[in-house]
Amino acid sequence: MVCQAKDFQQEHKKEMRAVQDSMDVLSGKWKIAIISSICYYNKRRFSDILNDVVGISNKMLSKELKELEINQLVTRTVLDTQPVTVQYELTEHGLTLKTIINNLTEWGIEHRKRIMGK
Amino acid sequence: MVCQAKDFQQEHKKEMRAVQDSMDVLSGKWKIAIISSICYYNKRRFSDILNDVVGISNKMLSKELKELEINQLVTRTVLDTQPVTVQYELTEHGLTLKTIINNLTEWGIEHRKRIMGK
DNA sequence: CAGTATCCAAAGGGATACTG
DNA sequence: CAGTATCCCTTTGGATACTG
Numbered sequence: 001m002v003c004q005a006k007d008f009q010q011e012h013k014k015e016m017r018a019v020q021d022s023m024d025v026l027s028g029k030w031k032i033a034i035i036s037s038i039c040y041y042n043k044r045r046f047s048d049i050l051n052d053v054v055g056i057s058n059k060m061l062s063k064e065l066k067e068l069e070i071n072q073l074v075t076r077t078v079l080d081t082q083p084v085t086v087q088y089e090l091t092e093h094g095l096t097l098k099t100i101i102n103n104l105t106e107w108g109i110e111h112r113k114r115i116m117g118k
Numbered sequence: 119m120v121c122q123a124k125d126f127q128q129e130h131k132k133e134m135r136a137v138q139d140s141m142d143v144l145s146g147k148w149k150i151a152i153i154s155s156i157c158y159y160n161k162r163r164f165s166d167i168l169n170d171v172v173g174i175s176n177k178m179l180s181k182e183l184k185e186l187e188i189n190q191l192v193t194r195t196v197l198d199t200q201p202v203t204v205q206y207e208l209t210e211h212g213l214t215l216k217t218i219i220n221n222l223t224e225w226g227i228e229h230r231k232r233i234m235g236k
Numbered sequence: 237c238a239g240t241a242t243c244c245a246a247a248g249g250g251a252t253a254c255t256g
Numbered sequence: 257c258a259g260t261a262t263c264c265c266t267t268t269g270g271a272t273a274c275t276g
Contacts, residue, residue, distance in 0.1 A: 012158050018226030019154045036137045083237045100221045108136035201257045
């Protein structure tokens with residue numbers, strides 16, 4: 001019984017670490033929205049993301065995309081056009097966030113109903 | 119065809135708004151972790167959450183819990199003990215985040231494997 | 237187009253001490 | 257125990273202008 005309680009707590013610590021690991025990568029006002037934008041179209045250009053994500057500045061977008069690249073969630077490809085365009089894509093790893101994005105979308109809709117009320 | 123494309127984009131705008139609504143409530147370094155802590159035990163006291171969420175200060179925890187209360191995700195109950203203890207619980211609405219928490223936990227484990235690497 | 241550079245105000249958030 | 261109050265340094269991020 002004592003032992004079971006210990007396992008229970010150990011398990012909880014592991015879960016807390018995991019959830020905090022996720023949030024280290026995904027937290028912040030913009031990351032999930034950026035991923036969501038790219039995900040929907042598979043490939044997305046800088047200026048398109050800038051338009052999709054309401055309120056973000058180019059400075060922020062640039063910074064956030066770099067971090068997502070470092071964390072291997074997106075790839076950046078410079079296209080040989082005139083002028084230059086840059087395409088962002090989710091990596092295989094980034095695509096594993098699709099379920100979470102979908103859940104957050106659903107939840108956002110319900111939450112708005114609830115808070116905005118009735 | 120043009121019409122279909124328009125619907126596609128309209129749908130995307132709705133989804134972007136929804137996902138950004140979610141993140142308005144959940145973003146920040148701590149919220150998800152706090153909810154996760156309470157969720158695991160159903161009820162959880164202030165000092166316990168303080169222990170669960172690695173790195174958070176009492177000031178931050180206090181602030182974040184207030185916001186979660188405002189957004190109707192948690193309830194706060196003062197227990198008649200000596201000294202006073204306070205219990206936090208997820209609301210019905212807060213409990214709808216359980217799926218997302220679980221997904222984020224799973225994802226955090228996989229992400230750590232991937233980044234810390236092989 | 238896709239950023240970078242600079243300036244600068246405002247917010248974030250830790251440490252510490254204190255209260256009912 | 258569960259916070260609040262204060263001090264104060266750090267980070268954030270908008271606005272604007274500039275570059276390849």
